[in-house]
Amino acid sequence: MANPTAPTETLRWIACPECEASCQERPLAPGTALRCGRCGVLVRKPLRATSLQPAWAMATTGLLLVILANVNPILTFDVAGNVQSNLIITGVRGLSDQGYWPVAALVFFAGVAGPALHLASVWYVLGACCLSRRWPALRRVAHFAEAMESWNLVPVYAIATVVAVVKLDMLGTVTWQRGALWMCALSLCSLLTMQLFDRDFVEKRLEDLA
Amino acid sequence: MKTHEHPDRMRLQTTQALVAAGLILYVPANVLPVMTMTVVGDVQPLTVMGGVMELYDSGLWPLAAVVFLASIVVPFCKLLCLSWLLLLHGTTIRQRERCTLHRIVHTVGSWSMVDVFLLSILAAVGQLGALASVEAEPGGLFFAAVLVCTLFASESYKPRMIWQTREATAS
Numbered sequence: 001m002a003n004p005t006a007p008t009e010t011l012r013w014i015a016c017p018e019c020e021a022s023c024q025e026r027p028l029a030p031g032t033a034l035r036c037g038r039c040g041v042l043v044r045k046p047l048r049a050t051s052l053q054p055a056w057a058m059a060t061t062g063l064l065l066v067i068l069a070n071v072n073p074i075l076t077f078d079v080a081g082n083v084q085s086n087l088i089i090t091g092v093r094g095l096s097d098q099g100y101w102p103v104a105a106l107v108f109f110a111g112v113a114g115p116a117l118h119l120a121s122v123w124y125v126l127g128a129c130c131l132s133r134r135w136p137a138l139r140r141v142a143h144f145a146e147a148m149e150s151w152n153l154v155p156v157y158a159i160a161t162v163v164a165v166v167k168l169d170m171l172g173t174v175t176w177q178r179g180a181l182w183m184c185a186l187s188l189c190s191l192l193t194m195q196l197f198d199r200d201f202v203e204k205r206l207e208d209l210a
Numbered sequence: 211m212k213t214h215e216h217p218d219r220m221r222l223q224t225t226q227a228l229v230a231a232g233l234i235l236y237v238p239a240n241v242l243p244v245m246t247m248t249v250v251g252d253v254q255p256l257t258v259m260g261g262v263m264e265l266y267d268s269g270l271w272p273l274a275a276v277v278f279l280a281s282i283v284v285p286f287c288k289l290l291c292l293s294w295l296l297l298l299h300g301t302t303i304r305q306r307e308r309c310t311l312h313r314i315v316h317t318v319g320s321w322s323m324v325d326v327f328l329l330s331i332l333a334a335v336g337q338l339g340a341l342a343s344v345e346a347e348p349g350g351l352f353f354a355a356v357l358v359c360t361l362f363a364s365e366s367y368k369p370r371m372i373w374q375t376r377e378a379t380a381s
Contacts (some may be wrong), residue, residue, distance in 0.1 A: 018309060020370040036264060038373065039309040079342045084335065091330030098333060100346045103354045107330040110323055150316070153323050160327035165272055166265065167332060171249055171342040 055196035072179035079172035114151030233361035242349035281325035
């Protein structure tokens with residue numbers, strides 16, 4: 001006798017991404033969504049993306065912008081003829097020179113390494129999905145991308161720069177440089193990549209590939 | 211570290227330790243100066259709150275509000291929320307609300323990095339000429355430590371643990 005609760009081929013049991021309660025998958029009409037019966041979090045929504053290419057394009061742009069934002073000075077600071085140009089890495093070095101290397105490491109990780117690793121891993125996963133290639137360690141990289149998402153703090157850095165300019169203005173003359181533009185673009189690009197990265201769709205593509 | 215111990219029990223203990231550490235470190239992080247700014251011989255040690263007041267005094271209250279929210283309100287609320295989650299761990303009280311709260315804590319948490327980034331941009335100035343210098347102070351170290359504690363605490367306490375009763379975790 002068939003077990004009525006056994007998962008069939010079309011309707012599977014899936015774990016709620018938040019509380020890991022079992023939820024039964026069902027076909028979703030447009031405009032409806034599957035919510036977890038226990039914690040109420042969104043488990044599945046009708047696939048809204050038809051292609052992952054926009055997200056891949058965004059991630060590619062983001063990767064290029066990471067380089068541009070890190071090699072161009074964001075602002076120059078001038079006190080009585082002493083001019084200094086500031087990059088993200090200048091701040092890291094300044095802190096470690098003053099002996100605060102744990103703080104410097106945190107800034108480096110959240111301001112430089114985090115965004116680069118996040119965009120690179122997203123790029124890798126989406127590239128495999130778009131080109132239908134079974135690149136190695138895809139699932140592990142997808143997990144890594146999810147973990148790194150909260151460490152892509154370029155938008156936060158951009159706000160900190162605005163505050164810093166106000167403060168430095170009390171000490172000397174501050175001028176915005178081209179790097180600031182790249183950083184704004186990178187913030188926007190990072191946020192858009194996170195928006196366009198449709199986890200369910202990627203999951204489906206990865207299952208098809210495997 | 212005992213290997214036979216329940217992995218979620220380990221997670222719970224890690225979270226408890228991190229939240230306790232965060233609460234203790236929160237005091238020096240806010241009392242000690244984060245940096246010293248010297249402008250034309252005028253040495254000015256600034257705490258986190260001092261930095262906010264300075265922004266407010268220069269008439270930029272929207273920026274002051276952002277920094278105040280991000281570096282004082284958010285870390286404190288985060289520690290408070292995590293303590294509440296830990297206090298109610300294993301009970302069935304308000305489990306749905308706790309889930310929502312955990313999600314909010316997780317998303318908002320990283321915004322308090324504003325102050326650490328700010329410190330790094332300002333510290334880059336270092337000793338620039340005889341007129342101006344910015345130096346990092348131990349307060350910054352404590353502040354960064356609080357942030358790391360809260361970030362890893364909310365990471366190690368998984369939302370599924372809200373739904374575990376005391377017996378399930380103990381066994």
